[in-house]
Amino acid sequence: xxxxxxxxxxxxxxxxxxxxxxxxxxxxxxxxxxxxxxxxxxxxxxxxxxxxxxxxxxxxxxxxxxxxxxxxxxxxxxxxxxxxxxxxxxxxxxxxxxxxxxxxxxxxxxxxxxxxxxxxxxxxxxxxxxxxxxxxxxxxxxxxxxxxxxxxxxxx
Amino acid sequence: xxxxxxxxxxxxxxxxxxxxxxxxxxxxxxxxxxxxxxxxxxxxxxxxxxxxxxxxxxxxxxxxxxxxxxxxxxxxxxxxxxxxxxxxxxxxxxxxxxxxxxxxxxxxxxxxxxxxxxxxxxxxxxxxxxxxxxxxxxxxx
Numbered sequence: 001x002x003x004x005x006x007x008x009x010x011x012x013x014x015x016x017x018x019x020x021x022x023x024x025x026x027x028x029x030x031x032x033x034x035x036x037x038x039x040x041x042x043x044x045x046x047x048x049x050x051x052x053x054x055x056x057x058x059x060x061x062x063x064x065x066x067x068x069x070x071x072x073x074x075x076x077x078x079x080x081x082x083x084x085x086x087x088x089x090x091x092x093x094x095x096x097x098x099x100x101x102x103x104x105x106x107x108x109x110x111x112x113x114x115x116x117x118x119x120x121x122x123x124x125x126x127x128x129x130x131x132x133x134x135x136x137x138x139x140x141x142x143x144x145x146x147x148x149x150x151x152x153x154x155x156x
Numbered sequence: 157x158x159x160x161x162x163x164x165x166x167x168x169x170x171x172x173x174x175x176x177x178x179x180x181x182x183x184x185x186x187x188x189x190x191x192x193x194x195x196x197x198x199x200x201x202x203x204x205x206x207x208x209x210x211x212x213x214x215x216x217x218x219x220x221x222x223x224x225x226x227x228x229x230x231x232x233x234x235x236x237x238x239x240x241x242x243x244x245x246x247x248x249x250x251x252x253x254x255x256x257x258x259x260x261x262x263x264x265x266x267x268x269x270x271x272x273x274x275x276x277x278x279x280x281x282x283x284x285x286x287x288x289x290x291x292x293x294x295x296x297x
Contacts, residue, residue: 003186003281004219004230004250007165011226012190012248012277018225029161031277033170069162069289076169076177076278076296080162080289098170100162100289136170136188136277137226140161148219148230148250155226 005148008140011155015135016128019046021154022105023123026141032099033074036133039091040064042108044120046156051122053090057113063088064103070096099133163289165281169296172278176203176264177295179255183282187267189241189249190224193274196240197253199262203296208266213237214257220246243274 004010011020014030022028032038041050042062053062066088072078074097085092092101108122127135139154162168169177172187179185189195197215200208216237222228224247235241243249253265267276280295 002219002252003166003184003279004252007281008161008279010188010250010277010279011224012188012275013224014226020226027161031168031170069160073296074169074171075175076172077175077294079294080292082288082290100160100168102161134170138161138166138168138279140165147232149232151230153227153229155223 002148005151006145008138009151009154011137014127014137018155019124019126020137021123021152022108022125024143024152025105025139027102027104028125029100029102029138029140030127031136031138032129032133033097034133035095035097037091037093037130039128040103041126042122043124044118044122046124048118050126057115057117058111059114062111063090064107065089065092065101068092068094068099068101070094071098072096074098160289163292164286167280167292167295169278172267173276174266174268175296176200176205176266177278177280178203178263178293179258179265180263181284181293182255182280184252184254185265186279186281187251188277188279189267189274190247191272191274192244193272194240194242194270195249195251195274196268197251198266199258200264200266201262203264205266210239211257212239215239215241215251219250221248222246224248
């Protein structure tokens with residue numbers, strides 16, 4: 001069986017406006033290239049309102065990232081270095097030419113919007129790069145392993 | 157979860173066109189390519205491409221999608237065995253190569269576009285040893 005669908009699913013062009021469905025994976029890793037600021041936001045529906053970490057309805061604030069990995073080369077010729085954020089956040093700036101960070105769905109699904117505006121489960125995520133850094137998405141720890149042709153469309 | 161996907165499930169090279177990637181610590185690699193282009197797989201003895209050669213007629217199928225942004229399904233495509241995939245239309249082409257296919261002592265594999273600007277992103281998976289990311293061997297070295 002393929003790695004695609006057994007271990008992961010992917011979106012190669014996943015920056016900014018691209019929403020990724022999290023309902024069938026435990027974790028998403030964003031593989032980014034370019035020194036840039038990366039920010040994640042989430043929504044209860046594909047076309048819903050994407051809430052940032054500091055959205056007032058999240059109490060406490062949604063701050064899913066406490067570290068990331070960077071490399072000084074995007075072509076695989078350098079090692080990974082762990083960078084720990086000073087404070088948990090939904091946004092960070094990486095100086096690496098390659099950056100990988102993960103968001104675990106377990107920390108999202110329990111979120112409840114205290115304003116009552118969005119009462120459903122948050123199952124969609126976007127990653128915005130401020131300066132045009134490229135973003136690739138890898139969903140992994142899949143709930144169900146399927147042949148690639150049977151995978152749910154990730155951005156729908 | 158105590159351990160990253162990076163280093164547990166996969167390692168990655170985002171800008172991988174023409175790069176010889178080590179398969180010493182993985183059983184398979186998936187090249188996620190974008191663009192209409194010809195993607196050719198070669199193997200080599202070194203990360204510098206020493207003694208590079210085609211992988212013969214081992215690619216008999218691949219997966220493609222009409223959207224690079226994840227808005228379309230994957231479809232399986234079959235072909236007569238080859239060491240390349242000619243992609244004329246679809247936006248994503250996913251080609252999996254197994255370490256077991258490589259000739260003895262050929263530990264590096266490369267996906268190269270045919271000059272039309274197709275992008276290549278590499279994911280090594282089925283890792284022999286799961287390590288935290290900073291302990292992973294450099295893939296192109």
